[in-house]
Amino acid sequence: MSGINSKIQELGSVEKTMLIPLWSRAEESMNGGLIDDQLSIDIINKIDTSLYGFNQMSRFVKNYLLTAIANRTILIDEYLDKIINKDSIVYNFGCGLDTRFARYMDKVKQWNDIDMPEVVDIRRSFATESEVYRMHSLSILAENPLYGLEIDKNCVVICEGLLMYFDESEVKGFLKKMIDATESGNMILETLGSWTKIKINPVIKGIGENSRYTWSLNNTKDCRKLDIRMEMVDSKTIFDLNKSRWGSMGTLMRSTYLNKRVSSKITLYRY
Numbered sequence: 001m002s003g004i005n006s007k008i009q010e011l012g013s014v015e016k017t018m019l020i021p022l023w024s025r026a027e028e029s030m031n032g033g034l035i036d037d038q039l040s041i042d043i044i045n046k047i048d049t050s051l052y053g054f055n056q057m058s059r060f061v062k063n064y065l066l067t068a069i070a071n072r073t074i075l076i077d078e079y080l081d082k083i084i085n086k087d088s089i090v091y092n093f094g095c096g097l098d099t100r101f102a103r104y105m106d107k108v109k110q111w112n113d114i115d116m117p118e119v120v121d122i123r124r125s126f127a128t129e130s131e132v133y134r135m136h137s138l139s140i141l142a143e144n145p146l147y148g149l150e151i152d153k154n155c156v157v158i159c160e161g162l163l164m165y166f167d168e169s170e171v172k173g174f175l176k177k178m179i180d181a182t183e184s185g186n187m188i189l190e191t192l193g194s195w196t197k198i199k200i201n202p203v204i205k206g207i208g209e210n211s212r213y214t215w216s217l218n219n220t221k222d223c224r225k226l227d228i229r230m231e232m233v234d235s236k237t238i239f240d241l242n243k244s245r246w247g248s249m250g251t252l253m254r255s256t257y258l259n260k261r262v263s264s265k266i267t268l269y270r271y
C-alpha cells in the first residue's frame with residue numbers, strides 16, 4: 001500500500017477531493033454516528049491522512065461536514081432502495097473511493113463505478129471486480145461517457161459530489177449524452193446552491209487544494225432547463241434530516257431563501 005499515498009498526492013485538485021467524503025464517512029462511522037461504514041474506515045486506515053489537515057478543522061466545520069456527508073449518504077441510499085431491483089444497472093459517476101457498491105452489489109444486476117483513470121487505478125487497490133461489480137476509467141466529458149459499458153433502459157445514474165465542479169454547458173452535455181444513450185432510467189444527482197460558488201469550500205482549502213464549485217442549481221425542479229426529458233420525482237436537502245446535529249445552522253436553513261442558495265440537495269429524477 002506504500003505507493004497509494006504517492007499516487008494520491010499526484011492526483012489533480014478535483015480528483016483529490018475524493019478524500020473528503022471518504023474521511024468523513026470513516027470519521028462519522030468510527031464514532032458510532034449517523035452511518036455505519038466499516039469499509040470507509042478500512043480504506044482510510046491505509047491512507048496517510050496527516051497530509052491533508054483534517055485534524056485542523058474547526059469544530060463547527062467538522063460537524064457541518066460530517067453531518068452533510070452522512071445525510072447525503074443516507075438520502076442517496078433511501079432513493080436507491082426505492083428504485084433498484086435485481087435487473088438494475090447502476091452507473092456511479094465520479095465514484096472516487098465511495099463504498100456504496102459494497103452495500104448494493106447483491107441487490108442489482110450490475111454496479112459500475114466510474115472515475116478518471118488515476119482514481120480508478122487507486123480504487124483497484126481497495127476493490128475487486130466481479131461479474132456484478134465493475135470499475136471503469138471514463139470522464140463525464142468524454143464523447144461517450146458509457147464507452148464499453150452495458151447499456152440498459154432500467155438504469156440508475158448517480159452523481160454524488162461531482163457536477164458542481166463543471167460548468168453548465170458541460171453538465172447539460174453530459175446529461176444529454178446519458179439520456180440519448182440509455183433512453184430511460186433514473187438519476188440521483190447532488191446539486192449545490194449558488195452561494196457555495198462564492199468562496200472555495202474551506203474543507204477543500206484545508207486539504208491544500210483550490211478547486212472551486214462552478215455549477216449550481218437553486219431550484220431542483222428546474223431540471224427541464226437542463227434536459228427537457230427529465231422529470232423531478234423527489235428532492236431533499238441535507239438539512240431535512242438529523243436536525244439535532246445542525247444547531248443554529250438548522251434554524252437559519254428554515255428560511256427557504258437561504259436554504260435554496262446554500263444547501264446541498266439530493267434529487268431523484270426520472271427520464
Ligand SMILES: C[S@@+](CC[C@H](N)C(=O)[O-])C[C@H]1O[C@@H](n2cnc3c(N)ncnc32)[C@H](O)[C@@H]1O
Pocket residue numbers: 014015016017018019021022093094095096097098114115116119138139140141159160161162
Ligand atoms: C468530491 S469527489 C466525490 C467522490 C464520490 N462520489 C464520493 O462521494 O465519495 C469528486 C470525484 O469526481 C471525480 N471526477 C473529477 N472529474 C471527473 C470527470 N471528468 N469524470 C468523472 N469523474 C470525475 C474525481 O476524480 C473525484 O473522485
